[in-house]
Amino acid sequence: MSTPLHGLPRALRLAAIGLVLATLAAGFAYAAGWIGSAALSPKRIIDTFEDQAGHFPGYRKNHAKGLCVSGYFLSNRQAESLSRARVFSQAQVPVIGRFAIGGANPHSADTSVPVRSLALQLSSDDGEVWRTGMNTPPVLAVSTPEAFYQQVLAMTPxxxxxxxxxxxxxxxxxxxxxSAAFRQWAKDYKAPDSFANSSFNSINAFALVNKAGNRQYVRWSLMPETPFVALPGPVDDPQYLQHDLQQRLSQGPLRWNLRLTLAAAGDPVDDPSQPWPAERRTVDAGTLVINHVDPPEQGACRDLNFDPLILPSGIEPSADPILAARSAAYSESFNRRSREAAQLGARP
Structure with missing residues (x-):
C-alpha cells in the first residue's frame, strides 16, 4: 500500500518532491565543471544515489520506472511565426515518448513518488529531432549546480x-x-490520479528562433485535455498509474495541448527556480496525441537518451547552468545502464 503525497506532513512532502528532483543534480554540476573535486565524479555521485535507492542494473538512474508510448503531434501553426522548427508547421509529427515516476528504484509503487515525468522525441520530415524531458513541477528549488548538490546532501535519508x-x-x-516558489508549489500540490490528467513542464527556458533570426525565450507545458481528478487515498495497486494509462488508451487516444509561455524583457530566462508572472502571453502551439502504450520498459523509447539539448534548428538552449550540464549527466547515466544491460544479456 502506498501513501499519497497529501497524506504526508509538509516537511516530508517537500523532501519527497525535492529529493527526486535533485537526484542527478551533483552529476550535472561535475559534468559541467562547476564542482572540481575528484570525489564528485559522475561515477561517484551515481554510486551514491544507488547506495541510497538500491542498485538496479540496466535501468535509468533517475525516472527508472516507466513505460513507452507513441503517437503524434498536430501543429496548429500558431507558433510558426516564432520558430522555424518544422515541428511547428508540419501538420502531423510522429512522437515516441515515455511516462515515468521520479526516483532510481524501478520497483517503487506508482503513487509512492509525487514527481512524474513525460519525455518525448518528435521527428519531423526534414530529418530534425526534438527531444524534451518534462516534469510535474513548474520550477526547481534552486538555481545553481552547487545548491543542487547541497540539496542532495540535505535530503540524504x-x-x-x-x-x-x-x-x-x-x-x-x-x-x-x-526556493520560495518551489515550496509554495509543493505546499499546494495535489497529485492527479492519472498520467492522463497530469500536466508537464519544461522548467528550463529555451529560445525559439524564427526565419528572420529573431529570438523569443519560452518555457513550455503540456496541458491535459483529460479533466483533473485528485489521487484518492491509499492505493493498493503498485502499478496503479501504468494500469490506468493502459485502460484509458484501450478506450481511445489521450491529448495534451502544447502551451508556450513567452518571456518578457527582464524575466529570468537562465534561472529555473524563478517563475514568470502569470500574465505573460501564451501561445497554444498544437496538440500531442498519445494513442499507443507498450508493456513496461519495452518499446521504442527503451533505448532513447532523452537529452534535452537534442534540439532542431529553430529551438536553442538558454544559458541556464543547470540545462547546460544535463547533456553530460544524461550521457553518463545512459552509458552506465547500457553497459549493465549488455552484461545482463538483456536491456530492461
Whole structure:
C-alpha cells in the first residue's frame, strides 16, 4: 500500500518532491565543471544515489520506472511565426515518448513518488529531432549546480528512519530563499490520479528562433485535455498509474495541448527556480496525441537518451547552468545502464 503525497506532513512532502528532483543534480554540476573535486565524479555521485535507492542494473538512474508510448503531434501553426522548427508547421509529427515516476528504484509503487515525468522525441520530415524531458513541477528549488548538490546532501535519508531528516531539510530551505516558489508549489500540490490528467513542464527556458533570426525565450507545458481528478487515498495497486494509462488508451487516444509561455524583457530566462508572472502571453502551439502504450520498459523509447539539448534548428538552449550540464549527466547515466544491460544479456 502506498501513501499519497497529501497524506504526508509538509516537511516530508517537500523532501519527497525535492529529493527526486535533485537526484542527478551533483552529476550535472561535475559534468559541467562547476564542482572540481575528484570525489564528485559522475561515477561517484551515481554510486551514491544507488547506495541510497538500491542498485538496479540496466535501468535509468533517475525516472527508472516507466513505460513507452507513441503517437503524434498536430501543429496548429500558431507558433510558426516564432520558430522555424518544422515541428511547428508540419501538420502531423510522429512522437515516441515515455511516462515515468521520479526516483532510481524501478520497483517503487506508482503513487509512492509525487514527481512524474513525460519525455518525448518528435521527428519531423526534414530529418530534425526534438527531444524534451518534462516534469510535474513548474520550477526547481534552486538555481545553481552547487545548491543542487547541497540539496542532495540535505535530503540524504536518515539511516534510522529511511527518510530525509525534516530539520535538516528545513534548514536547507531556510538557507535558500530562492526556493520560495518551489515550496509554495509543493505546499499546494495535489497529485492527479492519472498520467492522463497530469500536466508537464519544461522548467528550463529555451529560445525559439524564427526565419528572420529573431529570438523569443519560452518555457513550455503540456496541458491535459483529460479533466483533473485528485489521487484518492491509499492505493493498493503498485502499478496503479501504468494500469490506468493502459485502460484509458484501450478506450481511445489521450491529448495534451502544447502551451508556450513567452518571456518578457527582464524575466529570468537562465534561472529555473524563478517563475514568470502569470500574465505573460501564451501561445497554444498544437496538440500531442498519445494513442499507443507498450508493456513496461519495452518499446521504442527503451533505448532513447532523452537529452534535452537534442534540439532542431529553430529551438536553442538558454544559458541556464543547470540545462547546460544535463547533456553530460544524461550521457553518463545512459552509458552506465547500457553497459549493465549488455552484461545482463538483456536491456530492461
Amino acid at each position: 536518515d539511516p534510522a528512519t529511511g527518510k530525509p531528516d525534516p530539520a535538516r531539510m528545513q534548514a536547507f530551505f531556510a538557507a535558500h530563499p530562492e
